[in-house]
Amino acid sequence: MSVTEEIKSRLDIVDIVSETVSLRKSGRNYAGFCPFHSNTRTPAFYVFPETQTWRCFGACAEGGDLFSYVMKKEGWDFREALEQMARRAGVTLEDRRPQDKAQVAAEQKQTDLLSAAADYFHMLLMHAPEADHARHYVRERELTDETLAEFRLGFALNGWDKCRTHFNEQGYDDQDLLDAGLLTENEERGTRYDRFRNRLMIPIRDVNGRVVGFGARTLEKDGIPKYLNSPQTELFDKSSLLFGLDTAKRHIREARQVVIVEGYMDVMQGWQHGFRNMVAQMGTALTERQLQLLKRYTKRFVLALDADAAGAKATLRGLQVARETLDHDVEVRFDAQGLVRHEARLQADIQVVTLPEGNDPDKIIRTQPELWPQLLAKSQPVVAYVIEVLTRDLDMGDAKGKTAVAQQVIPLIKDIQDPVERDHYWQQLARTLRIDERALRQVRIESKPRQRQQPRPPQRGAIGEPPPPTLDMPPEPDMFWPEEAQPVVKKRLRVRPSDKYHREAYFLRQCMKYPEMVRRVNQLLQRMEQGVVSAQDFALQEDRLIFQQIMQIAIDAAFVAGEDLCDSLDDDVLQSRLQVLRTLIPEPPASLDKLPDKLALSVLQWRQDSLEGRVQEIKLLVQEAAYKAVDEPGSDVLHLYQQQASELARSKVLITRAINSMSAVQRRRAADGGGYGRLQK
Secondary structure: OOHHHHHHHHOOHHHHHHOOOOOEEEOOEEEEOOOOOOOOOOOOEEEEOOOOEEEEOOOOOOEEOHHHHHHHHHOOOHHHHHHHHHHHHOOOOOOOOHHHHHHHHHHHHHHHHHHHHHHHHHHHHHHOHHHHHHHHHHHHOOOOHHHHHHHOOEEEOOOOOHHHHHHHHOOOOHHHHHHOOOEEEEOOOOEEEEOOOOEEEEEEEOOOOOEEEEEEEEOOOOOOOOEEEOOOOOOOOHHHOOEOHHHHHHHHHHHOOEEEEOOHHHHHHHHHOOOOOEEEOOOOOOOHHHHHHHHOOOOEEEEEEOOOHHHHHHHHHHHHHHHHHOOOOOOOOOOOOOOOOOOOOOOOEEEEEEOOOOOOHHHHHHHOOOHHHHHHHOOEEHHHHHHHHHHOOOOOOOHHHHHHHHHHHHHHHHOOOOHHHHHHHHHHHHHHHOOOHHHHHOOOOOOOOOOOOOOOOOOOOOOOOOOOOOOOOOOOHHHOOOHHHHHHHHHHOOOOHHHHHHHHHHHHHHHHHOOHHHHHHHHHHHHOOOOOOOHHHOOOHHHHHHHHHHHHHHHHOOOOOHHHHHHHOOOHHHHHHHHHHHHHOOOOOOOOOOHHHHHHHHHHHHHHHHHHHHHHHHHHHHHHHHHHHHHOOOOOHHHHHHHHHHHHHHHHHHHHHHHHHHHHHHHHHHHHOOOOOOOOO
8 A cells, every 4th residue: 555545544535624614414425615716605615535535616626635635725745745644644654665666566466466366267257167066156145147246256276276377378477476375385395286276266355446365265065164365465464454345435434334244255245235334354353454444434333243152252352452443532422223332442333233043144134135234223332242242151150250251341331431321331230240239340350461552554555556557558358368258258347446547557657658658649639629638637646746747857858767757756655656657567569659549548538437437426416406406596506516517428428439539540540550650769
């Protein structure tokens, strides 16, 4: 994860903007008067929690992320904004050493390999004859094709070197496969073989949708272990990941709660039935990093774990971590259902639902989906659940057992700030243990020496920035799959959000090497009545600044070398991003006659992606404004948004026409064997 992404993952743009702008809830988003231009009639400034972005639909017509907002609002340069936001987020800024840059390159190479592996396993599941029993298994679990595609479920062939051979042929060596956790090495025998064999492959993605590892379920009746995860790598750390968070985060915000389950199948079954605010713990107890990730989207957690003893113990471990992790500077009150919320050491409402004996979320949702929300509604507050679990099988004639229970529950009770709530649980514990409350209050709690925890440095590469492409453009399926599978592959492999980052990174890399391309691309765009490329076209703040610097150097020099850019960028964060662009994207071919067309089409495609998102935003705003216009007939908000919608619709038509035109030109040139005059390196 880059340092900017780490900062944005810890801060909420709604909180930052709310300090200087009066925001009101408007559907899923927040609206207010733009702080960058004078206006007191139309609240045309919007903050989008889901994407952590802002946009003014009025006179400014600008938008961006957290960094672009504070830079514009405070007049800071990038370094000032970085330092201020890092201090607020508790992120330590460190200079990157040369070996760190090499590590970043290695981690990005792993990401590309793992993504290719997920596609490889997925196509095997869908088409390989050897995967028939795996397809039978997913049918038995009643997973639809849509779910299989969404989570990219796959199958690992039952062989010792099938995966190894496939990716060796793709140019990856054994060390690459070992680093990514796809290969296992027996040091005593000196042999290497596929880690995953004859297993259902479940890609594990980080919060931004990058594949960082796999969970592999055995398909053998007595297969051991039932689930085999990727080993610990630079990218795969179970304590820092939550399965399904990348697809669930928007729904968590909408539901205002997250449901934490134990299994991958639980999450997939929930997603399939419309319960999409679910994540899985990766087979571990809740950790500090996982809770910090979830707190960005909600402060209400529901732990829905199996009713067996192991589930209960895992729950208690998770609650203990929660007590030590979540701070206590925000009051949390009772909710509408009378569920108690901790106010002192918990900054969240953690509740627990006990599932019926012999059931797990997957089974309940699959067989009785209507029961699932009913169970969640019966979730218990933390203290009540702990009392119930610890006393469920307690012999009430065992005095020492009662003391042991009291010593575990009393610290939780003492953490409650509200005296009425605290007294309530003193009474509940006393009644449950059948002892006098005064005696209970005299129980001595054995204090354990507490180790001082050192703050963890930002985890770079574990979760975060979208990987640049390792090919000229986002990988096409043609290079991996046989010709007969092409129609199916192209139907199933959908464009992902990261493709936009791929195209932007690809464009920047080529501009760094061939600045003449910028002029040629802009000429092509202008011929099609499209605006020239500007810094605002890029999603990442670092990329915007790098593009600006490329343009400045290109004006003064005949070429832009990596060294020139490094010398001109005095910020180590920008240099780190520059190193990623330089190292991870291969050099283009010597023949550059078709490159301007290709780059222009790439720009149009990523603009189309951005435009589609804005179209969806403005549609929602028009709908909301139309409802309000009935009560506020004098407001001009609806007219403003309708005007914006019309302009976006026109832009969408123009850009679609331009893309079609560019594609037709490329097809004609490919057929004729013609193109631009060749540029020489």
